[in-house]
Amino acid sequence: MVAAAVTLLSGCQRVSFDPRPTADIAPERLFMFTAVQAPAPATGLSAMRVDLGRRLFYDTHLSVNNSVSCDTCHKLTAYGVDPGKSVSTGHDKKPGGRNSPTVYNAGLQFVQFWDGRAATLAEQAAGPMMNPVEMGMPSPEAVVAYLHSTPDYKKQFQQAYPGARDPVVMDNVTDAIADFESGLITPARWDQYLQGDTNALSNEEKRGLRVFLRSGCASCHAGKGLGGNSYQKLGAYRDWPDRTTDLGRMAVTHNPADLLYFKVPLLRNVTETGPWFHDGRVKTIDEAVRLMERYQTGRRLSENDVRSIVAFLGSLKGEIPQQYIQPPSAKAPPIRTALTPGTSRQQLALVDLNPSKEGQ
Ligand code: HEC
Ligand code: HEC
Structure with a gap:
């Protein structure tokens, strides 16, 4: 007992004060x-939601003049921020008031935004689309109207949220984006x-x-x-x-x-x-x-x-998940009917990229 306590004590000191640069701190x-x-690759329905969320994340049509997407201020190839910019500028190039935080690992946080005004990723995702200095859409209805008018989107929503009479609703938009963002772990x-x-x-x-x-x-x-x-x-x-x-x-x-x-x-x-x-x-x-x-x-x-x-x-700098963040091709949106559980994320990304070669 005593010996253990002493070891523990000297151990604590080692954690705090030992200046030897090579001394390890025991994990x-x-x-x-x-x-x-x-994260494990999503399968089945959740894979469809992730795909849908990815597409929405990159879609500039969710902004008022089709110029800005989530990726504009949270560049996934650049660690989820707009590098070098003190504060973000939105659809009208007007500066916002705050620096854009990274979307990588954002889902690990207890709340979202610098001031915590959104509780979850899904709650957060609705903010920028209607924010006048960000994506500037007039209303959630305008977002939904755009999605409704795009037939392959409708199909993708139906597949990702089966059973609903009208799956193209704002709650599903933000849910899909949040599902995609939850996979952005480095x-x-x-x-x-x-x-x-x-x-x-x-x-x-x-x-x-x-x-x-x-x-x-x-x-x-x-x-x-x-x-x-x-x-x-x-x-x-x-x-x-x-x-x-x-x-x-x-x-x-x-x-x-x-x-x-x-x-x-x-x-x-x-x-x-x-x-x-x-x-x-x-x-x-x-x-x-x-x-x-x-x-x-x-x-x-x-x-x-x-x-x-x-x-x-x-040492906290992680790997960007290159496959996972591949933007879906604009010409051939990823619409899949049969997804076998266990399909790896890599395979899914390849499917997205080469829909013609998929042979389904
Ligand atoms: C009392 C709580 C507290 C302590 C202690 C603290 N931080 Fe922070 N840290 C914060 C807060 C709050 C912010 C956000 C400040 C802001 O943006 O206005 C922050 C921001 C940062 C940032 C900038 C992050 C970014 O994305 O902009 C770095 C880097 C950082 N801290 C490192 C450290 C280091 C290294 C130490 C120890 C020397 C430390 N912090 C101690 C609370 C703390
Ligand atoms: C015009 C630039 C811009 C666009 C477009 C934008 N964001 Fe942001 N985002 C920001 C800024 C700035 C903040 C911080 C605002 C604050 O804390 O008040 C932020 C905060 C966030 C956060 C919270 C992260 C954290 O650590 O608190 C997430 C998650 C996020 N955005 C996701 C998105 C998604 C999803 C979209 C698309 C629907 C999007 N953003 C569009 C600039 C932007």
Whole structure:
């Protein structure tokens, strides 16, 4: 008993203070984090919904002048953001107020949007289509009318939502988009580490993990996504200078106590999703870490520490699921009648791409 306790104690110290860059932190001590896996390929009805959601995600006709799709601001080939843009611009090129967060791993979060005003991916998906500075559609009816007027869409909805008298309804639109988005998971070397492969991280990254833990970053950035589990005050340690431009959660709840509370963003792929912060004003990942140090933790980080944390954040960069995100060909939308359970996502994507070669 005593021996075990001592080991545990010295073990704890090792987690927090041992500066040796090569000392591993045993994955089982990293209980505040959870690994993710690539989701199993959808089959049957859910595969049809995923296909439909993918098509809707890429469809510019869901915007008022056919110029913008979800992919415009959440480019799936670019880690789900509009790279380099501080804030998004919508159908009329007018800037919105906030930086576009990534759609990769978004489904891991407890709520959606920087201020959490949508509870689920499906609830979120209705927002941009009717948002005047995003896709600018006049009404849900206008979206549904477009889909109704496109015969192969109708067929695809009927197949994905059989039994309904009229399956082309907004609830199914957002449901299908959410099903597609739920598959946008990007496992990374970090997950291999958590699952026991301590060689998956370089020494510099391991040092970064150590500094990350020591600095208290994990008190807000933990769980599956290293974020997305809570609202936290921007300026938790020291007042954030800009207290009026974006009120954060207070704009939703109207409770002054929520001023500058934001949903803690995910850190998966964060090295790829700049510029950073809700307003995209932070141009480098080093600066983002420095601001966290100053305003969220109050710990002093050396240049070396910042470099190591950034290296560690790099280990959270996952693989883009290239097959899964293949846009359906505009000429030959993926309509399938027979889907055998167990058809792999790769096979499905090939079917999408080469409908003529499928031979069905
Ligand atoms: C004009 C650019 C633009 C378009 C088009 C757009 N989005 Fe977004 N999206 C944003 C911005 C900006 C935010 C953050 C807004 C906020 O938090 O207030 C956002 C937030 C999100 C989120 C929440 C992510 C998170 O971490 O909180 C998801 C999911 C999402 N969008 C999916 C979609 C889908 C699905 C579509 C198409 C139906 C779409 N977006 C169209 C810019 C856009
Ligand atoms: C008290 C909670 C808290 C702590 C501690 C904290 N963060 Fe954050 N972090 C946040 C919040 C909230 C945001 C969103 C800020 C915004 O956009 O306005 C954020 C944003 C970030 C971003 C930018 C993400 C993006 O997509 O724009 C990075 C990178 C980051 N944190 C890393 C860290 C690191 C590294 C540490 C430790 C030094 C840390 N954080 C400590 C709450 C915290």
